[in-house]
Amino acid sequence: MSMDRREFLKIAGAGTILGLAGLGLFERVTEKDIEAVVERYTKDPSAMNAKRWAMVVDLRRFKTEEDYQRIIKACHKIHNVPDFGNPKDEIKWIWVDTYGHAFPGQEHDFLPEWLESKFIPLLCNHCANPPCVRVCPVKATFKSPDGITQQDYHRCIGCRFCMAACPFGARSFNWRDPRPFIKEVNQEFPTRTKGVVEKCNFCTERLAKGLKPACVEESKGALIFGDLLDPDSEVRQVLRKEFTVRRKAELGTDPSVFYIIGGSENV
């Protein structure tokens, strides 16, 4: 079959138009399909939402040993945190340390005695610029849209880069199977397994149900929790009123946990 130039261009042009029209149709169908899949997953209407969750630790309200133990126990119990009974294997979501260790560079020889002997409650700072997320080779640890630094234990390979990167020591490694060392297993929350790194998750599973973190609930007002980017939140109201400090802010990780240093009258 012979074809002149004019005939060829006609057929090619018609073919192009048909092809483009078909492509458009195809794209519209797939878009709809994807939408249908996405809509299958929603949030609980009672869930608490925020752009960046944050916490204020009011040291003035930590008066007795019991005040610390109450929040640590509440957290470790619901999250199935094991107690190996030795500091080398210790797993900690909330723990305590001295002022000098919590705020290195801020201590000096003439600190008031009450501050020298005071324990500071510590937890993951849920940094806005978290070094642990940057170094994770498998993206097991990640930043969720509500500002929580989360850990996906399904994906963690136990390389411990995040532990080396975290300047706050907020991460612990499971050197051994934690199961036998959990006194009372909470049937509603998973445990971890040997070979993964774990840490505080700001009670993301509770926020999804509209509950505040367990430690905040148990703290009797010593821990204040809210959205740092909402000017009316509880956290922002406290930050507006009180002088607060953050741990190692000079490192540029932008922590989301603030401390009100005080409590001299308690000692």
Add this chain to the structure above:
Amino acid sequence: MKKYVYIGIVVFLVIVTYPFWSVSGKALKKPEPKLDTPEIQKLVEKKCVEPKEFMKREHMKLLNEWRDSALRNGKRVYVNSEGKTFTISLQNTCMKCHSNKKKFCDECHTYAGVTPYCWDCHVAPKEEEGQI
């Protein structure tokens, strides 16, 4: 010398084919996952989150999607094909009904020779000894 070579070949063939002839004629028991848990008995409409056939074939994919949705996207509610909603949780949704892990999950997994590592971390429901 040749004799030993032939004996060696025969011994080798017997050992290599052992897995085949040792089970010939014996049919493996077909897995029968049990659904008679107290929670399921209580249900008026005995339906899983999706139709049975879908769950049989696709439960592993659905569980993967659930995991990513809950953990990565923070969306912890699943809307099924009938528009019903379910909380996304292996321990608090799936296993609340299927409280018989041994007779439900393990029944097929053992048969198929798969060992999913769900239970390394997720806590399996407490099963009393002798309970079906």
